[in-house]
Amino acid sequence: GQSLEQPSEVTAVEGAIVQINCTYQTSGFYGLSWYQQHDGGAPTFLSYNALDGLEETGRFSSFLSRSDSYGYLLLQELQMKDSASYFCAVLKAAGNKLTFGGGTRVLVKP
Amino acid sequence: GAVVSQHPSRVICKSGTSVKIECRSLDFQATTMFWYRQFPKKSLMLMATSNEGSKATYEQGVEKDKFLINHASLTLSTLTVTSAHPEDSSFYICSASFVGNYNEQFFGPGTRLTVL
Numbered sequence: 001g002q003s004l005e006q007p008s009e010v011t012a013v014e015g016a017i018v019q020i021n022c023t024y025q026t027s028g029f030y031g032l033s034w035y036q037q038h039d040g041g042a043p044t045f046l047s048y049n050a051l052d053g054l055e056e057t058g059r060f061s062s063f064l065s066r067s068d069s070y071g072y073l074l075l076q077e078l079q080m081k082d083s084a085s086y087f088c089a090v091l092k093a094a095g096n097k098l099t100f101g102g103g104t105r106v107l108v109k110p
Numbered sequence: 111g112a113v114v115s116q117h118p119s120r121v122i123c124k125s126g127t128s129v130k131i132e133c134r135s136l137d138f139q140a141t142t143m144f145w146y147r148q149f150p151k152k153s154l155m156l157m158a159t160s161n162e163g164s165k166a167t168y169e170q171g172v173e174k175d176k177f178l179i180n181h182a183s184l185t186l187s188t189l190t191v192t193s194a195h196p197e198d199s200s201f202y203i204c205s206a207s208f209v210g211n212y213n214e215q216f217f218g219p220g221t222r223l224t225v226l
Contacts, residue, residue, distance in 0.1 A: 031213060042114075042203065042217040043154065050213070087153065091213060097144060098215060100154045 002026040004101030006088055011107045018075045020104045022088035025069060030091045032064050032071045033098060038084045046073070048091075075106065083108045113137055114206050116218035123194055124226055131189045131221045133204030139184035140206035144215065145177075148201045160187050194225045 004024045012018045022032065031050035035043040047055055049064035049071060061074040075082055085105050089098040113136040123129050133143060142161050146154040158179050160166040166179035176198075178190040187206075191198055201222055205215040 033213065035217075040220075042219045043205075044217070045214045048213045085151075096212075097156055097159050099156070102153045105151070 002090070002099055004088055004090060004099065006086075006101045006104050008102065009105045009107070011109065012078055013109050014078055014080060016078050018078060018106060020073045020075070020086050020088075020106070022071045022073070022101055023069055024071075024088070024090050024101075026090050026092060026099060028092040029066070029069075030093050030096070032062070033089045033091060034060075034062055034073045035087045035089060035100075036084050037087065037103075043087065046086075078108050080108050080110070082106060112208075112211075112216045114140075114204065114216045114218040116204055116221050118221060119219060120222045120224075122224045122226065125195050126193055128190055128192045129194055129223060131191075131202055131204075131223075133187045133189070133206070133218050135185045135206045135208075135216070138206075138208050138216075140187075141184065141209050142207050143181055143187040144205045144207075145179060145187075145189050146203045146205065148203060148220075150201075154203065157189075191223065194223070196225045199223055199225045 006022045033048045034046040037043040047062040054063045059076045064071040085103045087103045088101040115134045117132045145157045148154050157172045158166045158168045160181035162181050162184050168174045181187040203220040205217040
């Protein structure tokens with residue numbers, strides 16, 4: 001089978017740093033993606049890691065360790081608008097479908 | 111760029127009727143489109159993958175006769191929920207990808223279906 005595990009909810013204050021971990025077990029692996037979804041909205045792409053290491057995109061960074069089947073999304077300098085659900089997703093092959101984790105709801109408080 | 115639209119955004123129908131949802135890539139040609147279903151505060155569950163001009167590939171447990179998918183062109187895919195029942199009420203989201211950028215999927219805004 002295949003599974004992606006991530007925490008269900010995280011609460012933090014503005015300006016803080018949040019790390020959302022994702023462990024995966026899949027029958028194929030090409031890369032790990034992260035998507036953000038605000039309530040009632042569409043998921044939007046945040047980052048993609050195919051190789052081990054850290055990818056930095058502004059306040060958000062994503063990390064992957066293929067040997068550990070593990071990745072994380074790091075949200076820095078949290079802002080109120082970052083309150084949303086964050087999903088890790090495994091891409092099993094180029095151009096192929098995504099398998100999503102259960103999502104982590106991040107609540108940013110003043 | 112890379113905008114995906116869905117229509118309608120919200121639909122309410124009576125039990126037993128069929129509902130068609132359109133997914134369009136507005137500024138790119140989508141080689142592959144995906145259809146997801148999402149329950150409140152839950153993850154996205156892939157229903158099917160469709161490529162232009164070929165039959166959709168359905169995920170295990172998804173009834174192909176219930177959820178008809180047509181991908182007639184590189185910019186349009188449709189999902190028809192046939193003989194809808196209250197348990198089909200959900201948020202349906204499509205996404206699209208294109209050649210050269212397979213690692214990212216572009217999602218539509220979703221369609222909220224309520225079956226009475």
